[in-house]
Amino acid sequence: MSSRSVTTPEESLETRLCALLTAAIRKISSAPTLHPVLERPRQSMHGDFASPIALQLAKGLRQPPREIAAQLIAALPPSALIERVELAGPGFINIFLTAQARQEIVHEILHRGHLFGSSQKGSGQRVQVEFVSSNPTGPLHVGHGRGAAYGASVANLLCKVGYQVQREYYVNDAGRQMDILTVSTWLRALQQSNKLKSLSFPNNGYQGDYVEIMAQEAIQRFSGLVVSEEPLLSTLGLPHTGDLIVIPPEEEEHHMDALIAAAKEILGPTYLTLHHFVLTEQLADCRQDLEEFGVVFDDWFSEQSLFDSGAVALIVSRLENAGHLYTDKGARWFRSSAFGDEKDRVVQRENGLYTYFASDIAYHVGKFERGFDLIVDIWGADHHGYIPRVRAALSALGYDDSRLSVPLVQFVSLFRQGEKVQMSTRKGQFITLRELRTEVGRDAARLFYILRKSDQHLDFDLDLATSQSQDNPVYYIQYAHARIQRVLERWGGDPVVLESSVLNSLIHEEETRILQILYAYPALLEQAASDFAPHLVAFYLRDLSAEFHAYYNQVPFLEGEPIQVHARMALLSAIGIVVRDGLGLLGVSAPDRM
RNA sequence: GUGCCCGUAGCUCAAUCGGAUAGAGCACCAGCCUUCUAAGCUGGGGGUUACAGGUUCGAUCCCUGUCGGGCACGCCA
Numbered sequence: 001m002s003s004r005s006v007t008t009p010e011e012s013l014e015t016r017l018c019a020l021l022t023a024a025i026r027k028i029s030s031a032p033t034l035h036p037v038l039e040r041p042r043q044s045m046h047g048d049f050a051s052p053i054a055l056q057l058a059k060g061l062r063q064p065p066r067e068i069a070a071q072l073i074a075a076l077p078p079s080a081l082i083e084r085v086e087l088a089g090p091g092f093i094n095i096f097l098t099a100q101a102r103q104e105i106v107h108e109i110l111h112r113g114h115l116f117g118s119s120q121k122g123s124g125q126r127v128q129v130e131f132v133s134s135n136p137t138g139p140l141h142v143g144h145g146r147g148a149a150y151g152a153s154v155a156n157l158l159c160k161v162g163y164q165v166q167r168e169y170y171v172n173d174a175g176r177q178m179d180i181l182t183v184s185t186w187l188r189a190l191q192q193s194n195k196l197k198s199l200s201f202p203n204n205g206y207q208g209d210y211v212e213i214m215a216q217e218a219i220q221r222f223s224g225l226v227v228s229e230e231p232l233l234s235t236l237g238l239p240h241t242g243d244l245i246v247i248p249p250e251e252e253e254h255h256m257d258a259l260i261a262a263a264k265e266i267l268g269p270t271y272l273t274l275h276h277f278v279l280t281e282q283l284a285d286c287r288q289d290l291e292e293f294g295v296v297f298d299d300w301f302s303e304q305s306l307f308d309s310g311a312v313a314l315i316v317s318r319l320e321n322a323g324h325l326y327t328d329k330g331a332r333w334f335r336s337s338a339f340g341d342e343k344d345r346v347v348q349r350e351n352g353l354y355t356y357f358a359s360d361i362a363y364h365v366g367k368f369e370r371g372f373d374l375i376v377d378i379w380g381a382d383h384h385g386y387i388p389r390v391r392a393a394l395s396a397l398g399y400d401d402s403r404l405s406v407p408l409v410q411f412v413s414l415f416r417q418g419e420k421v422q423m424s425t426r427k428g429q430f431i432t433l434r435e436l437r438t439e440v441g442r443d444a445a446r447l448f449y450i451l452r453k454s455d456q457h458l459d460f461d462l463d464l465a466t467s468q469s470q471d472n473p474v475y476y477i478q479y480a481h482a483r484i485q486r487v488l489e490r491w492g493g494d495p496v497v498l499e500s501s502v503l504n505s506l507i508h509e510e511e512t513r514i515l516q517i518l519y520a521y522p523a524l525l526e527q528a529a530s531d532f533a534p535h536l537v538a539f540y541l542r543d544l545s546a547e548f549h550a551y552y553n554q555v556p557f558l559e560g561e562p563i564q565v566h567a568r569m570a571l572l573s574a575i576g577i578v579v580r581d582g583l584g585l586l587g588v589s590a591p592d593r594m
Numbered sequence: 595g596u597g598c599c600c601g602u603a604g605c606u607c608a609a610u611c612g613g614a615u616a617g618a619g620c621a622c623c624a625g626c627c628u629u630c631u632a633a634g635c636u637g638g639g640g641g642u643u644a645c646a647g648g649u650u651c652g653a654u655c656c657c658u659g660u661c662g663g664g665c666a667c668g669c670c671a
């Protein structure tokens with residue numbers, strides 16, 4: 001127990017070692033001290049920690065780096081943490097910890113449990129993470145799944161390192177796409193009622209099965225929905241000859257707009273009812289889908305509400321009053337090129353309607369007004385050109401756009417039998433997130449999605465993922481956890497006694513390496529959070545699992561002196577806690593047996 | 595054409611914000627189950643980090659150029 005004083009939960013090893021180095025720097029130099037960097041060397045012969053500080057000081061002090069390093073080593077205050085210090089290479093200071101210093105991490109982990117790795121780095125700042133935010137015009141597909149898995153993990157990480165996190169879904173319920181979905185549903189309802197004779201379903205309508213299902217439901221629920229074809233043709237200005245009407249491809253968009261207008265005119269208030277119905281249906285489906293994926297939002301923010309509350313009009317007038325708008329060709333333009341964008345952008349169209357950009361400015365200003373210190377927008381990579389204009393608007397209105405971060409998520413390409421699966425949302429030809437979850441399972445999907453950097457293309461091999469083969473890294477990590485639980489179960493002792501176990505025997509190579517990985521966990525989480533890089537957690541867990549599996553194969557844990565067995569059980573228990581916690585951050589379960 | 599991102603082992607990807615001998619998985623080769631789960635372990639081969647320059651103690655990382663790939667360039671959202 002006396003050894004617990006070596007490290008405390010408040011001060012990590014890194015912090016204490018940095019303090020020692022800083023003290024040494026002050027002794028040999030009066031120059032303003034730069035914060036000493038501690039690295040984790042790739043090779044064990046380079047110590048538990050290494051610092052290139054002497055190399056960095058060399059220029060300012062006008063001395064050879066090796067000489068500075070030697071002085072620093074001599075000036076280093078004595079510490080129970082440090083076994084020895086070596087001067088190496090061009091001037092690295094390699095620090096070797098005492099076995100006791102390494103072992104103490106086990107007690108810290110057992111003591112803090114799932115709180116281990118948490119930090120106050122975020123110091124309670126409020127951060128909003130907005131992600132998925134797909135148009136509620138159909139089921140989520142595998143591309144949205146990546147955004148969901150990534151965003152949820154980023155949010156979990158930020159939470160873990162001390163931020164106050166709000167998870168938000170921006171509902172694009174105000175645009176033309178929702179009208180197209182409404183009309184699509186209506187036309188399907190007419191088709192199902194055998195009302196459409198000469199008018200065919202538009203190519204640019206939503207064609208998925210879910211539209212047919214909503215149409216069936218709508219027929220049951222809303223009277224006045226089903227009308228004959230004649231008034232529709234009249235309103236559209238099309239002939240009543242009874243012949244099939246063919247819309248040329250270049251006319252399709254105009255035709256759709258005409259259909260929307262006609263639907264509004266013919267249905268009257270029922271149009272709004274239907275619009276509300278399809279929106280509600282899609283959002284409910286989306287929410288359930290995400291929940292089953294382990295992704296839960298704190299808020300679903302309606303774009304329409306920005307128009308209803310007058311926030312959009314207000315924000316445009318704020319830009320107006322600040323002198324950032326001008327008129328050209330009948331439209332109102334925001335001078336975004338004056339704030340770093342490559343060209344100016346329209347906020348109000350010639351027809352008087354606000355653009356999506358206008359409501360998006362209002363949305364982002366609203367985020368700041370809601371009191372968030374940091375704003376994280378997770379967008380598809382195809383929106384990267386959109387970032388400068390949002391920053392420009394925020395800057396123009398006096399907000400600090402450095403408080404906005406926009407990590408991009410690249411596309412997902414599906415491969416089946418070595419061939420790329422072509423997808424089209426509009427035509428309903430896509431693999432849904434739900435299908436993927438059913439085939440692959442939630443755990444595998446969640447891990448697979450975040451296994452590579454978010455801004456890299458992801459080739460999702462369906463055959464590999466659906467084969468449930470050992471190639472899938474999720475099993476490798478989960479298996480480590482399951483093995484640990486089985487060993488602890490076999491041991492059968494009281495876990496509480498492990499908190500005060502004597503750890504002196506944990507000095508073998510495998511054990512040392514595991515300890516080194518374990519005490520790297522808090523710093524790893526901080527980096528993964530600040531880089532928005534959950535893939536680092538996945539790689540970490542695989543490394544930790546690999547070391548554990550090697551250990552497992554090498555040492556019969558339950559054999560030997562009780563004191564030694566206790567030490568191993570304490571170590572295993574600590575590994576289990578970290579693996580479970582890390583998987584939890586990624587939304588992956590940690591089964592006790594497999 | 596312009597802008598942004600990317601180019602690392604046969605394949606899919608990492609690389610501690612400029613650090614030491616660039617690492618994993620898959621695939622390939624050779625071994626390990628009467629012992630806590632073989633969904634595991636051990637060993638092996640495999641690289642001019644696309645190419646050419648530059649910056650410095652030191653470059654996969656920063657700068658310039660070339661080649662190749664992706665995305666974006668609407669009064670759509």
